[in-house]
Amino acid sequence: MILVFGKSGQVAQELQHQGDVMAFGRDDVDLMLPGAAKAAIDRHKPRLVINAAAYTAVDKAEDDEAAAHQLNAVAPGEMALACADLGCPFLHISTDYVFDGSGQSPWRENDPVAPLGVYGRTKLAGEEAVRAANGHHAILRTSWVFSAHGGNFVKTMLRLSETRDALNVVGDQIGGPTPAADIAATLLEMGHQMQAGHAGGTYHYGGQPSVSWADFARAIFDQAGRDMRVTDIPSSDYPTPACRPFNSRLDCSKLKTDFNIAAPDWTVGLTAVLKNLETNS
Numbered sequence: 215m216i217l218v219f220g221k222s223g224q225v226a227q228e229l230q231h232q233g234d235v236m237a238f239g240r241d242d243v244d245l246m247l248p249g250a251a252k253a254a255i256d257r258h259k260p261r262l263v264i265n266a267a268a269y270t271a272v273d274k275a276e277d278d279e280a281a282a283h284q285l286n287a288v289a290p291g292e293m294a295l296a297c298a299d300l301g302c303p304f305l306h307i308s309t310d311y312v313f314d315g316s317g318q319s320p321w322r323e324n325d326p327v328a329p330l331g332v333y334g335r336t337k338l339a340g341e342e343a344v345r346a347a348n349g350h351h352a353i354l355r356t357s358w359v360f361s362a363h364g365g366n367f368v369k370t371m372l373r374l375s376e377t378r379d380a381l382n383v384v385g386d387q388i389g390g391p392t393p394a395a396d397i398a399a400t401l402l403e404m405g406h407q408m409q410a411g412h413a414g415g416t417y418h419y420g421g422q423p424s425v426s427w428a429d430f431a432r433a434i435f436d437q438a439g440r441d442m443r444v445t446d447i448p449s450s451d452y453p454t455p456a457c458r459p460f461n462s463r464l465d466c467s468k469l470k471t472d473f474n475i476a477a478p479d480w481t482v483g484l485t486a487v488l489k490n491l492e493t494n495s
Contacts, residue, residue, distance in 0.1 A: 220266035224361040228398035245289040255296040262405045263297050264305045265290050273455040275332040286336035291343025298349025303408040305401050310357040312338040315459020322465045323416045330457040352414035357462045361394035362490040371431050375440045385428035385446025389462025390420030393483025400475050420464035421480030
């Protein structure tokens, strides 16, 4: 049995669609309570654990660091220690926000980390706690997640297009939109290979090709057949409580070399998400 922490998030929902998993939401295991994650792992003794739970409200985290630290750092560390004791692989989702977003080159796994805000700091602390457990683990850093579930950029753009014919969208932040379904499939494949003896480690997985938020919006409207005018604006015209990285590009070559998993084409994933949304509308 594969135990998944997280139930309603984008990746967690895709894991439930793709794998033979037992998913725990907040009502099942309250990760704000110290020891809750370990108790669940000890009770169920899974063959694999995937942590898809996180505090992802980037702006809210700036004023709620204690909760973000508990969910993004303390709880994953407890999971990793429990898995190390049990001897089962542990996979943990992290983020490009551990970097400062400088430059234009895709980030590699061993590049210096320097998070800009609370969300990035707490996610980095989670990575460090997972590694410190010295168990059989893999950390998968990803970016710009989208799906037909929950709140995300694709669904926001579609909602706004219902009442507007033009939008201003940030054009100086560049990254790789990543379908949650592909993240889920990648985690399951990594877990399978780790059960067969793969050592694991830290890896990057982001959609290709890299694109700005504004160009991503144009692709969404184009595929959805919606006539929307998108104007690029600088990040300074759209201030937020938390700083966003300008460069969220991820170099995914290590994952391809070690696991034979290629970075996803986000345009294909977008087609699937839009079809899903249309079918279930």
